[in-house]
Amino acid sequence: MAEQAQYEELARQLSAFGAVKRDMGRILPPECPAGSAAVLTLLGRHGDMRMSKLAELLAVDMSVTSRHVAHVAARGWIDRSPDPADKRSRILRLTAAGRTQLDELSRRTTHLLADRLSDWTDEEVGQLIRLMTRLRADFGDCRSVPPRLPAPAVEETTRTPAST
Numbered sequence: 001m002a003e004q005a006q007y008e009e010l011a012r013q014l015s016a017f018g019a020v021k022r023d024m025g026r027i028l029p030p031e032c033p034a035g036s037a038a039v040l041t042l043l044g045r046h047g048d049m050r051m052s053k054l055a056e057l058l059a060v061d062m063s064v065t066s067r068h069v070a071h072v073a074a075r076g077w078i079d080r081s082p083d084p085a086d087k088r089s090r091i092l093r094l095t096a097a098g099r100t101q102l103d104e105l106s107r108r109t110t111h112l113l114a115d116r117l118s119d120w121t122d123e124e125v126g127q128l129i130r131l132m133t134r135l136r137a138d139f140g141d142c143r144s145v146p147p148r149l150p151a152p153a154v155e156e157t158t159r160t161p162a163s164t
């Protein structure tokens with residue numbers, strides 16, 4: 001098991017990972033902010049789905065999901081059609097224009113990673129992928145399971161019998 005100092009350093013590195021995410025966000029086209037890119041990516045990866053499933057995968061509230069969906073729908077990147085099983089629900093589906101936009105996002109991301117990691121070996125990139133995959137698996141679905149936190153440390157006090 002790793003030492004306390006290693007876990008503290010890991011926590012610092014994970015906190016600083018926001019800089020990597022921000023850099024990746026800067027490559028997005030102005031008409032496709034991060035929330036819209038996430039919608040396209042999830043539909044591309046998982047296929048057609050209800051908005052409730054998308055909200056679950058995004059780990060955001062339905063109102064936030066609705067705004068993202070409205071944005072991509074207004075650009076013609078997705079279709080919203082009635083769900084045959086429940087007419088109150090909508091099925092979200094990538095359009096050809098949405099696939100084209102998703103391909104552009106993938107191209108930009110791949111180019112950025114190739115540029116930033118140009119001095120990494122294929123083995124190092126593979127190792128990073130394996131370790132990040134393992135880390136995510138060990139955390140599981142963080143949206144539905146509260147973390148197991150240790151009980152707070154309680155300092156024991158020794159009581160001595162009162163002298164008479």
